Amino acid sequence: MAILVQSGSVIGPNQTVLWYTSFPAGDTGDPTYQVPFMIVVPSSPTFGGVAGWQLTGGGYPFVSTLGIGTQWYQLSDDATTLYAFTLVQNNGSEGIMYSIYYSYL
Numbered sequence: 001m002a003i004l005v006q007s008g009s010v011i012g013p014n015q016t017v018l019w020y021t022s023f024p025a026g027d028t029g030d031p032t033y034q035v036p037f038m039i040v041v042p043s044s045p046t047f048g049g050v051a052g053w054q055l056t057g058g059g060y061p062f063v064s065t066l067g068i069g070t071q072w073y074q075l076s077d078d079a080t081t082l083y084a085f086t087l088v089q090n091n092g093s094e095g096i097m098y099s100i101y102y103s104y105l
Helices: none
Strands: 003-011 016-024 036-042 066-075 081-090 096-104
Touching: 003 081, 016 036, 036 081, 081 096
Parallel strands: none
Antiparallel strands: 003 096, 016 081, 036 096, 066 081
Protein backbone atom coordinates (compact mmCIF):
# COMPACT_ATOMS: atom_id res chain seq x y z
CA MET A 1 0.00 0.00 0.00
CA ALA A 2 1.38 3.42 -0.97
CA ILE A 3 1.20 6.28 1.51
CA LEU A 4 0.63 9.84 0.29
CA VAL A 5 3.42 12.11 1.55
CA GLN A 6 2.73 15.38 -0.26
CA SER A 7 0.06 16.58 -2.68
CA GLY A 8 -0.77 19.72 -4.66
CA SER A 9 2.75 21.11 -5.03
CA VAL A 10 4.05 22.46 -8.33
CA ILE A 11 7.42 22.02 -10.02
CA GLY A 12 7.97 25.13 -12.15
CA PRO A 13 9.24 25.11 -15.73
CA ASN A 14 12.81 23.84 -16.02
CA GLN A 15 13.10 23.40 -12.25
CA THR A 16 14.63 20.56 -10.29
CA VAL A 17 13.33 19.59 -6.85
CA LEU A 18 14.92 17.31 -4.24
CA TRP A 19 12.97 15.59 -1.45
CA TYR A 20 14.29 13.40 1.29
CA THR A 21 12.94 11.52 4.24
CA SER A 22 14.36 9.10 6.77
CA PHE A 23 13.44 5.60 7.93
CA PRO A 24 14.81 3.26 10.61
CA ALA A 25 17.65 1.36 8.95
CA GLY A 26 16.81 -2.12 10.19
CA ASP A 27 18.99 -5.07 9.23
CA THR A 28 19.61 -4.76 5.50
CA GLY A 29 21.15 -8.25 5.55
CA ASP A 30 17.82 -9.71 6.69
CA PRO A 31 15.94 -11.14 3.65
CA THR A 32 12.66 -9.83 5.10
CA TYR A 33 13.95 -6.23 5.26
CA GLN A 34 11.74 -3.88 3.24
CA VAL A 35 13.35 -0.99 1.37
CA PRO A 36 11.38 2.28 1.33
CA PHE A 37 10.58 3.53 -2.17
CA MET A 38 9.36 7.04 -3.10
CA ILE A 39 7.59 7.95 -6.34
CA VAL A 40 6.49 11.26 -7.85
CA VAL A 41 3.21 11.17 -9.79
CA PRO A 42 1.95 14.10 -11.90
CA SER A 43 -1.58 15.23 -10.99
CA SER A 44 -1.89 17.74 -13.83
CA PRO A 45 -1.33 17.17 -17.56
CA THR A 46 2.33 17.24 -18.57
CA PHE A 47 1.63 18.12 -22.22
CA GLY A 48 4.77 16.30 -23.27
CA GLY A 49 3.31 13.24 -24.89
CA VAL A 50 5.12 9.95 -24.94
CA ALA A 51 6.02 9.86 -28.62
CA GLY A 52 9.71 9.37 -28.01
CA TRP A 53 12.47 9.96 -25.57
CA GLN A 54 14.95 12.84 -25.50
CA LEU A 55 18.12 13.76 -23.64
CA THR A 56 18.49 16.72 -21.32
CA GLY A 57 21.49 19.02 -21.56
CA GLY A 58 23.09 16.89 -18.84
CA GLY A 59 22.61 13.70 -20.85
CA TYR A 60 19.74 12.19 -18.81
CA PRO A 61 17.01 10.44 -20.83
CA PHE A 62 13.37 11.41 -20.32
CA VAL A 63 10.05 10.65 -22.03
CA SER A 64 7.65 13.33 -20.80
CA THR A 65 8.18 16.81 -19.43
CA LEU A 66 8.10 15.48 -15.85
CA GLY A 67 11.28 13.65 -16.65
CA ILE A 68 14.32 12.67 -14.66
CA GLY A 69 13.38 10.82 -11.52
CA THR A 70 16.44 9.72 -9.59
CA GLN A 71 16.42 8.03 -6.22
CA TRP A 72 19.29 7.12 -3.93
CA TYR A 73 19.84 6.12 -0.31
CA GLN A 74 22.37 7.03 2.34
CA LEU A 75 22.99 5.17 5.59
CA SER A 76 23.74 7.30 8.67
CA ASP A 77 27.20 7.09 10.25
CA ASP A 78 25.82 5.06 13.16
CA ALA A 79 23.89 2.77 10.73
CA THR A 80 20.54 3.38 12.47
CA THR A 81 18.87 5.64 9.89
CA LEU A 82 18.33 5.18 6.16
CA TYR A 83 17.85 8.43 4.22
CA ALA A 84 15.90 8.23 0.96
CA PHE A 85 16.47 11.01 -1.59
CA THR A 86 14.34 11.63 -4.69
CA LEU A 87 15.22 14.22 -7.34
CA VAL A 88 12.79 15.19 -10.11
CA GLN A 89 13.18 17.63 -12.98
CA ASN A 90 10.45 19.39 -14.99
CA ASN A 91 11.77 19.67 -18.55
CA GLY A 92 8.69 21.50 -19.82
CA SER A 93 7.65 25.12 -20.23
CA GLU A 94 4.64 24.84 -17.85
CA GLY A 95 4.42 24.09 -14.14
CA ILE A 96 3.37 20.56 -13.22
CA MET A 97 1.34 19.67 -10.12
CA TYR A 98 2.51 16.48 -8.45
CA SER A 99 2.01 14.14 -5.51
CA ILE A 100 4.66 12.11 -3.68
CA TYR A 101 3.98 8.61 -2.37
CA TYR A 102 6.09 6.07 -0.60
CA SER A 103 5.81 2.38 -0.05
CA TYR A 104 8.10 -0.54 0.76
CA LEU A 105 9.61 -3.02 -1.67
